[in-house]
Amino acid sequence: MNKLIVLILIAFVGLGISCSNAKQKDGSSLVVVKTDFGDIKLKLYDDTPEHKQNFLKLIDEGYYDDLLFHRVMKNFMIQGGDPDSKNAAPGQRLGSGNPGYTVPAEILPQHFHKKGALAAARRGGPSNPEKRSSGSQFYLVQGEVFTPGKLDTMEMMMNSRAKNEFLQEKFAEAKPKLDEFRKNNDQDGFNIFVAELRTKADSAWTEQPQFSFTDEQREAYTTIGGYPSLDGEYTVFGEVVEGLDVLDKIAAVETDQYDRPKADIKMEVERTK
Numbered sequence: 001m002n003k004l005i006v007l008i009l010i011a012f013v014g015l016g017i018s019c020s021n022a023k024q025k026d027g028s029s030l031v032v033v034k035t036d037f038g039d040i041k042l043k044l045y046d047d048t049p050e051h052k053q054n055f056l057k058l059i060d061e062g063y064y065d066d067l068l069f070h071r072v073m074k075n076f077m078i079q080g081g082d083p084d085s086k087n088a089a090p091g092q093r094l095g096s097g098n099p100g101y102t103v104p105a106e107i108l109p110q111h112f113h114k115k116g117a118l119a120a121a122r123r124g125g126p127s128n129p130e131k132r133s134s135g136s137q138f139y140l141v142q143g144e145v146f147t148p149g150k151l152d153t154m155e156m157m158m159n160s161r162a163k164n165e166f167l168q169e170k171f172a173e174a175k176p177k178l179d180e181f182r183k184n185n186d187q188d189g190f191n192i193f194v195a196e197l198r199t200k201a202d203s204a205w206t207e208q209p210q211f212s213f214t215d216e217q218r219e220a221y222t223t224i225g226g227y228p229s230l231d232g233e234y235t236v237f238g239e240v241v242e243g244l245d246v247l248d249k250i251a252a253v254e255t256d257q258y259d260r261p262k263a264d265i266k267m268e269v270e271r272t273k
Contacts, residue, residue: 030241030272031059035069035265037250040140040243041272042118048106051120051133051237056271058136063099064269070094071259074251075144076227079121080267081137093258095137102132106235112217114226116240116247117141133235140240142251143227151213151221154228158211166208170201 029052033040044052058064068085071094072078084097103120113119118140120133146154171178174197181190213221213228221228240247253261 031055031269032272033064033243034268034270035246035250037265038243038246040246041241042238043241044118044238045111045236047108048111048235048237050103050106051235054103054135055138055237058099059269059271063136064267066266066268068094069250069261069265069267071139072251072253072255072261072265073259075142076251077139077141077143078247078250079137079139081121081134083136091256091260094260095258098137099135101135103135103235105131105133106237107131107232108236109214109232110216111236112220112226113141113143113228113230113234113236114217114220114239115141115143115224116244117226117236118238118240119230119234119236122234131233131235140247141227141230142247143221143225145223145225146221146228148218148222151218151228155212158229162208162211163205166205167198167201170197170204 029044029046031042031044033042044055046052063083064081066086067080067082068088069078069080070082070085070088071080079095082094082097083099085094088094102122105122111117118138121137121139122128122131122133174193177193178190181187181193211232217228217231220226250261250265253263253265255261
């Protein structure tokens with residue numbers, strides 16, 4: 001009988017440890033951004049591990065404490081994480097600071113720019129073809145509510161942009177042949193080749209998958225809102241679970257010509273207890 005009681009106690013202790021570890025694991029995915037406007041609680045996604053681990057590492061180091069939300073754009077987003085913003089002079093232009101490294105992109109279709117999305121800022125343009133994220137700068141999406149018709153128009157625009165990029169790639173691949181026609185001053189051959197190339201490229205494009213918003217995206221963008229044109233371009237690695245009202249308050253502050261709030265908005269970021 002005594003042995004049975006001991007075994008039962010061991011089982012309960014083990015269960016308690018297991019539950020405790022589970023809570024700790026869940027808790028490690030929740031962080032809070034503290035500001036004078038209130039607190040914003042964030043959930044970090046497990047399927048963007050590079051960004052999650054990096055964000056938690058910086059939080060544990062106290063990296064974000066006393067940094068500013070240095071870029072605020074109403075109906076768009078609020079951005080912070082520039083180390084140069086700590087003790088920055090009034091009016092100083094900010095946004096180029098970083099910890100000296102970038103994070104590999106983890107752009108997933110199930111994570112998009114709905115209101116409250118937590119995403120990593122990055123350098124744009126051809127200098128960053130892999131869309132690697134800033135090592136520290138992040139933004140929280142406010143955005144706006146879209147009508148179904150506006151989303152339809154945006155789909156067409158995004159597909160048009162993708163088609164242009166596709167055609168540019170095809171012409172870039174054919175550059176040696178085009179240069180040969182130019183070198184030989186063969187204008188007729190050049191024109192015929194370009195026409196054939198465009199026909200083939202247009203045909204190849206029709207076989208490519210076309211972009212369309214999912215039902216989940218349409219539901220979010222037509223109810224709570226967001227900023228859909230950023231989808232597929234930046235890594236979304238978390239979302240606001242409490243404090244959307246605080247996000248709205250910060251997004252409404254007065255800013256200067258560089259979109260920096262005229263009155264500093266400092267942050268402290270920590271894991272939830």
